[in-house]
Amino acid sequence: MIANTSTPPPTTRVDLAERPGETRKQREVRVREARILSVAREQVLEGGYLGLNMDRIASEIEYSKGTIYQHFRNKEEILLALTNDALDTRLRMFEAAAGHVAPTRVRLATVGAAAEAFVEQFPYHFKVEQIVRAASIWEKTSPERRRLMESCERRCMATVVRIVHDALAAGELTLDDRVQPEEVVFGLWSIYLGAQIIAHTSHALNEIGIESAVSSLRTNQSMMLDGYRWAPMSDDYDYPFHMDRVKQQCFRHEQFAPR
Amino acid sequence: MIANTSTPPPTTRVDLAERPGETRKQREVRVREARILSVAREQVLEGGYLGLNMDRIASEIEYSKGTIYQHFRNKEEILLALTNDALDTRLRMFEAAAGHVAPTRVRLATVGAAAEAFVEQFPYHFKVEQIVRAASIWEKTSPERRRLMESCERRCMATVVRIVHDALAAGELTLDDRVQPEEVVFGLWSIYLGAQIIAHTSHALNEIGIESAVSSLRTNQSMMLDGYRWAPMSDDYDYPFHMDRVKQQCFRHEQFAPR
């Protein structure tokens, strides 16, 4: 961030439209930051962490390297900014999904559809998130950005936890005393994350015997919720059909794209 | 690999014990390779991909850098060798687990215990695997090592697929026509991988509301298998107790350590 232009906290959601009461300078800064991230995202998508090259970013946005370092303290900050964009995008998709009026398990399936749509529409987001999780880049980044990321993660979790609570209240789900609502969400999170990572990183998935990772994921997730006896059970409701429809109707457009 | 000493294919399982019919030279090479990997593993554990430093490896094993490059074509090959060790270790643990004589779902729980023991005993293995999955290092590595890795993954999968087939044969599990045995394994793999990644990379897990990731993972995995109606159901068998016992009795010692 430029030090003396009193920018808002480092969210990287940058709106390119004019903003009232903003100097030309401030707008330039905002737009340039967006361009840096846009170029960076492409590079990461192509070549991962090593593909992200400060000199190349500089030449592509036609500013000098020093200018980039006025926006981001180092390479890792750029990665974390990209990750924050990703998490923010997903959070908005989840919140839109969770707001649908339907039985709790159907709402949950809608969130599942959002999760599917997220990786399909924004594969670079997913990839960046993986890189940040694996590489030891946390130490080099600013606490503000880290906190932003954690808060995003917590809110994402909370969105789903709320559905579990609603299900308990509605009597559509009953939990053993020893099992917390958060643990159910942990299970869903695990299975989605794991399946998507395998699908993206395991070479020759169909050699292993998996034709469609998405459909397998749906089956397994359904089996888990059936195990919890969350009504309506998968025999009584066509969740795959619902998910396909929701994905087409609500998550089709790029309305959730970060910029 | 040293080019002209006709070493076996590049498995990195190096046994330090004397081998019959081996020249002193060959043994030196073998031992040195093991030391390189051992030092490398520590560095990766400390600082991830960026923590792995060829010069530092050289100084620590007290050989020159050029010598390291006679063993491994580049940095990525070292990482992949470490990953192969990891996968190999896990495979041996899985095969030991799957061989136990018990009802199929209990055998599966034993494999689950092996998976838990693996990450607990060899956290560096797990970390290295994550790094290799996330970073784009595949292009730089030799096809032999990649094939070795894929074969390890396939055999790991096959070990569990076999249990599903046995369950079907024994009538302890019935699958819908549209669901393949491999898909069940994909579900288990997903949930374990996802949960372990979250547990290792999500800062402040208990802030999110998860006290014990292991116990939550067990619950969710059990719910999934209950959803499949794989007998004996979790109400009729104390799987957590079994897993704890197996972990203590069979996977306690470092008998599966790679070297």
Add this chain to the structure above:
DNA sequence: TCAAGACATGACGAATAGTCAGTTAGGAGC
């Protein structure tokens, strides 16, 4: 003992992250 090949060495080239002294541009004051 010596020749020849195998192996080890570390200085070097190349790539790239991050810095900073110097330059530029644009707004304020007159």
Add this chain to the structure above:
DNA sequence: GCTCCTAACTGACTATTCGTCATGTCTTGA
């Protein structure tokens, strides 16, 4: 329209580190 001033921009430079290769050293067999 001129001058001054400062924020912002620039790119040459340093530091780090991967990977190479010409050179040196050791081993082996005759």
